[in-house]
Amino acid sequence: MQHDQHRSLYLRAGDGAEPQGLISISANSAKLGMCSAISVVPIQHGEERTMTIFEALRADHDVQRALINDLVNTEGDSATRRRLFDEIKAELQAHAAAEERHFYVPLMASDMTIEKARHSVAEHHELDEFIEQLEETEFSSPGWLVTAKKLEHRLLHHLEEEEREVFQLAGKVLSENDKELLAKRFNNELKEQKLAIGS
Ligand SMILES: [Fe+2]
Ligand SMILES: [Fe+2]
Structure with a gap:
């Protein structure tokens, strides 16, 4: 279900055709971002530093x-x-x-x-x-x-x-x-x- 939502969002934003890549990527990564926030993994020592x-x-x-x-x-x-x-x-x-x-x-x-x-x-x-x-x-x-x-x-x-x-x-x-x-x-x-x- 989640996957279908991402897919339909992607297809709608990019229209399944030519570039418009930035719009597709931006909308899609925001959705994926929400998923990663639910099951976020603690940062391990030595990993790249991110913003505070x-x-x-x-x-x-x-x-x-x-x-x-x-x-x-x-x-x-x-x-x-x-x-x-x-x-x-x-x-x-x-x-x-x-x-x-x-x-x-x-x-x-x-x-x-x-x-x-x-x-x-x-x-x-x-x-x-x-x-x-x-x-x-x-x-x-x-x-x-x-x-x-x-x-x-x-x-x-x-x-x-x-x-x-x-x-x-x-x-x-x-x-x-x-x-x-x-x-x-x-x-x-x-x-x-x-x-x-x-x-
Ligand atoms: Fe503030
Ligand atoms: Fe505030």
Whole structure:
């Protein structure tokens, strides 16, 4: 069944014919990535080093910083403003879901990090509320940009707090193996979430 799903995805994406190889490979490897996350094998000593959860999160944070910076520099109800809003909405949703599952849930198991983890998850809800407010506001109104700038302020604060404070504590709680396994799981989940959202 799983195999058939991968196969049909591949055939649909590539149309069974000419190259379009990148699309096929990308969609297919994201699906396969989800499977490998379920039966992940601990990394053995001497194997090639992969990225850590901190590097994975920071890379995605940089995507968010670029998107929010572009968003607050848009004017009026333009196609660019709508596109960037849709992109950052999907990005924040996918990032928070993957980060909560593969970073904050493990951190909630330790007394040293449980409070920070809860605080960050609460901030994800605050960011969601700004996104909802923006959806309910006329894109052409001055109030829209005021709210977008509030979102920018809260988001930049959130990312900095994670990178400066949470990462430091998490570095003491997670083993080297954990840091690499969580990066793989986070990256796989992020791809899955983005596919599901359709971004
Ligand atoms: Fe984050
Ligand atoms: Fe976060």
